[in-house]
Structure formats: C-alpha cells, structure tokens
Amino acid sequence: MPQLIPFYFVNQLSFAFLTLIALVYIFSKYILPLFTFQQVIRLYITKLSNKS
Amino acid sequence: MLLNNTNLFINSPLEQFEVTNLLSFNAPLFGYISFTITNLALYTAIIFSVIVGLHFLGNNDTKLLPSKWSILFESFFASINSMVREQIGREIYLPFIYSLFFFILVSNLVGNIPYSFTITTSVIVSIGLSFTILIGVTILGLYIHKIHFFSFFIPAGTPLALVPLLVLIELISYLARAFSLGIRLFANVVAGHTLLKILSTFLFKMFSGGLIIFILTLLPFALFLAITGLELAVSFIQAYVFVLLVCSYIKDAIELH
Numbered sequence: 062m063p064q065l066i067p068f069y070f071v072n073q074l075s076f077a078f079l080t081l082i083a084l085v086y087i088f089s090k091y092i093l094p095l096f097t098f099q100q101v102i103r104l105y106i107t108k109l110s111n112k113s
Numbered sequence: 114m115l116l117n118n119t120n121l122f123i124n125s126p127l128e129q130f131e132v133t134n135l136l137s138f139n140a141p142l143f144g145y146i147s148f149t150i151t152n153l154a155l156y157t158a159i160i161f162s163v164i165v166g167l168h169f170l171g172n173n174d175t176k177l178l179p180s181k182w183s184i185l186f187e188s189f190f191a192s193i194n195s196m197v198r199e200q201i202g203r204e205i206y207l208p209f210i211y212s213l214f215f216f217i218l219v220s221n222l223v224g225n226i227p228y229s230f231t232i233t234t235s236v237i238v239s240i241g242l243s244f245t246i247l248i249g250v251t252i253l254g255l256y257i258h259k260i261h262f263f264s265f266f267i268p269a270g271t272p273l274a275l276v277p278l279l280v281l282i283e284l285i286s287y288l289a290r291a292f293s294l295g296i297r298l299f300a301n302v303v304a305g306h307t308l309l310k311i312l313s314t315f316l317f318k319m320f321s322g323g324l325i326i327f328i329l330t331l332l333p334f335a336l337f338l339a340i341t342g343l344e345l346a347v348s349f350i351q352a353y354v355f356v357l358l359v360c361s362y363i364k365d366a367i368e369l370h
Contacts, residue, residue, distance in 0.1 A: 068147070069132065070237045070241075072149055072151065072154070073132060073151065073153050073154075073235055073237050073238055073241075074237060074238065074241045076151075076153060076154040076157045077153075077157055077232060077238045077241070077242065078241075078245070079157075080157040080158075080160065080161045080216065081212065081213070081216055081242075083161060084161065084164060084165075084212035084215070084216055085208050085209055085212045087165055088168075088208045088211055088212045089208035092168045092172070093190070093207065093208055093211060095172060096186075096187065096190045099173075099187075102177065103177070106177070
C-alpha cells in the first residue's frame with residue numbers, strides 16, 4: 062500500500078535516531094570523560110616527573 | 114523448462130538494499146498499532162552493540178599503559194577532538210560529532226560484510242540524518258544570533274539592488290546542503306555495494322565455468338579484492354567527510370561568516 066510508505070520511513074528513522082541518541086548519551090556520560098581523565102592523569106605525571 | 118529458467122534467474126543488484134520485515138506486531142488497538150522490527154532495526158541494534166562493546170573493550174580502565182584497542186580509540190578521540198576544536202572551537206559538540214562519526218563508520222563497515230545490510234544505503238536514514246542536522250543547526254543559529262542569523266544569507270558588501278537575488282541564491286545553496294550531505298553518503302555507499310554485487314555475480318559465473326577459465330578469472334578476482342579494499346576506504350572517508358561538513362555547518366551557524 063503506497064500510502065503506508067511514510068510509516069515505514071518513520072519506523073526506519075526512529076530506530077536510527079534512537080541508536081544515535083543512545084550513543085550520544087553513553088559517550089558523553091561514560092566513555093568520553095574517561096579519555097579526558099586519562100589525558101589529565103598523563104599531564105599530571107609529566108608535571109611530577111619534570112619537578113623531580 | 115522451469116528449472117532452466119530458475120537457473121538463469123539473476124538477483125537484482127539492488128535487492129540487497131531492501132528493507133524487509135523480520136518481526137511484526139499488529140493489533141487493532143488505538144486505531145491500529147503496528148510495531149515492526151525490520152532488518153534495518155536489527156542492524157542498528159548490531160551497530161549499537163558493536164560500538165559500545167568495542168569502547169568498553171578499549172576502555173582500559175584508566176590504566177596508564179595503553180592496550181592495543183585503547184591506542185586505537187585514543188587516536189580516534191585525538192583526531193576528532195582536534196577537528197572539533199579547530200573547526201568549532203567549543204568542545205561541547207564533541208560527544209555528538211564523535212558518536213555521529215562512529216555511527217556512520219561502523220554502519221558502513223558492518224555493511225561491508227557479505228550478505229549483511231547497510232543502514233546508510235537506506236536513503237531515508239542518510240537524508241533524514243542530514244536534514245535533522247541542518248534543521249538543528251538552523252535552530253542553533255537562530256537561538257544564538259536571533260534575527261541577525263538572516264544576515265548569513267547576505268554576503269558582506271552587497272549592493273542593495275542585488276540583495277533579493279543573492280538572498281534567493283544563498284537560501285537555495287543553504288537548503289541544498291541538507292540534500293548534498295545525505296546524498297553524498299548514500300550515493301557513495303550504494304554505488305560501491307551495487308558494483309561489488311554486479312562484479313561478484315559475474316565472477317561467480319566465471320569461476321564455475323571450468324578449470325582454465327577458473328585460473329584466468331583469478332586476475333579479475335584480484336581486481337575485485339582491490340575494489341573491496343576501496344570500499345573499506347570509502348567507509349572511512351565518507352564517515353570523516355560527513356562529520357567534517359557537520360562541523361563546518363555548526364561553525365557557520367555559530368560564527369556567521
């Protein structure tokens with residue numbers, strides 16, 4: 062039924078966007094802060110080793 | 114006769130892009146509820162678990178010595194971080210850009226596995242993504258600059274007589290971004306996958322043609338392998354280009370050239 066095609070599109074789009082939103086949430090909350098944290102640790106260690 | 118006909122039947126190279134129902138739930142409740150899990154939905158779930166799983170694998174638990182996976186993800190992080198910093202100048206957009214990059218990259222790479230489905234070959238997903246981003250960027254520009262956002266459509270130093278014409282042209286070029294961003298991704302991936310499908314159909318016919326033809330076919334097969342490698346490169350390049358352009362659009366909305 063051609064009049065139902067927009068609903069198929071809504072189905073596809075909602076799955077794609079749900080995934081993307083979930084990814085943004087998980088990255089910003091759990092994963093990307095770890096990278097920054099690790100860089101901060103490395104900077105701190107470099108600073109410590111420069112002092113001694 | 115029928116058997117002969119079925120042997121001659123070659124699947125369309127575009128058949129791999131079809132979105133098919135895997136599991137449907139239809140009920141005559143509240144009007145008519147229809148909840149369907151398609152192969153696209155299955156592959157979004159796979160992509161999500163691959164991305165999150167790999168990142169937890171490369172997490173390394175803040176140990177100082179990096180593992181192989183954490184070196185990979187740290188270099189991804191460093192390059193995307195520097196891109197966001199150079200282009201936009203604000204790191205608040207980093208999570209969005211980072212997840213957009215991995216979403217497109219992993220969906221392209223998962224699609225390179227034979228017999229799998231690529232979600233970016235669904236035109237509605239890639240164009241929907243680019244349209245949503247452009248609408249979001251426009252709202253961002255309107256929120257930051259209020260009414261001055263419309264000065265974006267008038268280049269500096271334009272004579273007053275030319276303003277209506279230039280506004281029209283700039284408006285069209287602004288709207289064309291929404292299409293071009295999605296179509297670039299979609300067309301590249303679809304063209305590559307169609308080419309691979311057509312070539313592999315021919316190769317299959319040639320490989321099953323006899324011993325001498327089999328040996329002769331090894332040469333075009335090497336070419337086919339090279340094209341597969343090119344597809345892998347296209348997966349990376351398209352994800353990178355998409356993200357780079359999104360960065361420059363966000364920068365345009367923030368800074369108004």
